[in-house]
Amino acid sequence: MLSDIPVFSLSSDTKDGTYNNMMKRAYEYLTQGIWKLHLEGLSGWEGFKIRALRVLMLTSEGFQKSHISQGASALTYYTLLGIVPILAILIGIAKGFGLETSLETWLISQFPDQKDVLDQIFTFANNSLEKANQGLIAGLGILLLLWAGTKILMNLELVMNQIWEVREGRSLTRKFTDYLAMIVFIPLLVFLSSGFVVYLSATLTTLGESNEILSKIFTVVIPLLNLIPLALLMLMFSFLYIFMPNTSVHFLPALCAGIFIGCIYQLLQWILFTLQIGLTGYNAIYGTYAALPIFLVWIHLSWVLILLGAKIAFSIQNVHAFQHMGGAIQLSHKxxxxxxxxxxxxxxxxxxxxxxxxxxxxxxxxxxxxxxxxxxxxxxxxxxxxxxxxxxxxxxxxxxxxxxxxxxxxxxxxxxxxxxxxxxxxxxxxxxxxxxxxxxxxxxxxxxxxxxxxxxxxx
Known part of the structure; x- marks a missing residue:
């Protein structure tokens, strides 16, 4: 019976009118009330609101249970170990196409708040490439790349499997083939796609200069092209949420999570960029490495957001499976x-x-x-x-x-x-x-x- 379900409203009067009583009722509604409602008896908009609240509560509860923060810390560590050899390989591939300068320019444009750190990483990566003719150093660099990249993906799969409550990971053969494809091709595809956007924007600008009608059209179209990198970022997140867990993830939940996390990720970059401008006092403490603390925070928060998106995808896909979840479950053996x-x-x-x-x-x-x-x-x-x-x-x-x-x-x-x-x-x-x-x-x-x-x- 819907009449038996506690309904929370900010406008309703409580017995003693206290703030604590209102918060207690809100807590009971979110932890028990919304789980006892049958969505079949609600209108479309009401059902959507209850489902959205359930997704929010599942995501919030699962954040701690899935050890997302600890998983993000491990991924941050292996990211720092692998970032130089990974960039060295990408720069080496880009040099083969004469695009190494474009790659560096693109990376800085994508992460303007991390320009100082990226410049140092580019220096390390180029030094590694210059010494690549020494077989031992080149071999060690490739081994470090493969090891760090594999550890990142193994930990990412482990945490995502915990989020999706999957007990078995990929087989060794699947790990080798799937991880190798991701390490090599995904960064390259993202870079080439973004390069195509730059090329298309320049081409349209040139065409617009020779035709007044096209110029007016392209005045609207060209700014929209700047949204393509954001769309690619959202699709990349969605791909991770589908591909990484060792279970079947539906496209729509992964896409919703990818869109949401993509927007939050862009907001995070803007916040860190603003902070980096304001925290000039760090130069007195860290000197030329003043950007490193913010860079570390950025990497860690990036992984937290990525893993949070996986939990959102899980909650959206499986929210109907928690219809009767209200309250803690302590079942008897019988x-x-x-x-x-x-x-x-x-x-x-x-x-x-x-x-x-x-x-x-x-x-x-x-x-x-x-x-x-x-x-x-x-x-x-x-x-x-x-x-x-x-x-x-x-x-x-x-x-x-x-x-x-x-x-x-x-x-x-x-x-x-x-x-x-x-x-x-x-x-x-x-x-x-x-x-x-x-x-x-x-x-x-x-x-x-x-x-x-x-x-x-x-x-």
Whole structure:
């Protein structure tokens, strides 16, 4: 009943009219009220507002649980190690096309607030290239590039898998092929795309000078071209959110997260640029390296934003799976067993009917439990070899089917497999424990022979 749901309004009067009481009601509404509402009974705009609040709360709650700040710190460290060899390789490739000056100019135009640091990095990178004819130095530089780039992507995948609640990472073969492609081609594609924008802008300007009508049209078109780098940045973020997690990420949630984080990222650059102008006093402390502290802050906050975008994409895609999330969940062992049996029954039922195997999201929706709880129970069932993980042929989604003959999956057999998970320890002899063991064995025999010990196939 919608009347049973606490509704929060800033204009409503509280009993004592205190600020604390109002904030308490707001907290209860955000943590419980919005999760008890059924969106089917709400209008389009009201449903959108509740869904947006749920996405906001899921993102906020998951920020700490997914260790985003710690992951950003690790990524900052490996970024600092790899930035010089990565730029050295890019400058080397650009030199092959005669575009090394254009590359440096473009990078400075993209990050004007980091010009001093970039100049120093360019110096280090060019020095590395000049010594590249020395085989040992060149080999070490390439190894450092591959190692740093791989560590960045491995940590990025690790944190994004935590955000998406994925327990298994890529295989070693996939890591090698996927990571190598990203290290080499993505920076090159971004640079070439931006170079094309500069070339197109110059060409249109030249054409406009020779034709008055075209000049008026291009006066509007050329400023719009300046938005293309921002659009490319948003698409790059969206690509990361789709590509990096070892699970299926839908395009629309990734695009929404990419657009939002792209705008916030541009705002961050403007703020840091303003701060860098204002903090001239740092020169007295750091000398020529005064830009380094802000550069470090910029790298760290950039990674925080990127990982935050991954959490936003997760929340948008899976918000419907948290319909009944309100309040902390502390399930009893008995109720966990009941849910495990229900999950197994749904998987067995679809398997026997020849239907596509269900995903964790589909199972959480069918039972109306939070996605995180469903995934924990499914992981337990897979580790005890009740279920097994496969990829569906139709969409390559991770899904689940029985790990053994469905005729063997009785209620008692499944509960035994769950309860026997783990190891036993050697204890000193005990007469009382021996009696308990005998009593439990009698219980198990009675349950085994009971008519209530149904096969899940025949439910």
């Amino acid at each position: 109720f966990r067993n009941l849910l495990s049996l229900q999950i197994t029954h749904l998987v067995v039922e679809k398997f026997c009917k020849g239907e596509p195997p269900p995903t964790s999201i589909e199972l959480s929706n069918l039972i109306s439990i939070p996605l995180s709880l469903a995934r924990n129970l499914i992981h337990e069932l897979c580790s005890t070899q009740v279920l097994t993980e496969i990829q569906r042929d139709i969409d390559k989604e991770t899904s689940y089917q029985p790990a053994r003959s469905v005729d063997q999956l009785t209620i008692k057999r499944i509960l035994d497999m769950i309860n026997e998970r783990g190891t036993e320890i050697v204890l000193p002899p005990s007469k009382h424990r021996d009696k308990l063991v005998k009593s439990l064995k009698k219980f198990e025999k009675i349950i085994e022979e009971s008519d209530a010990n149904l096969s899940l196939r025949n439910l």
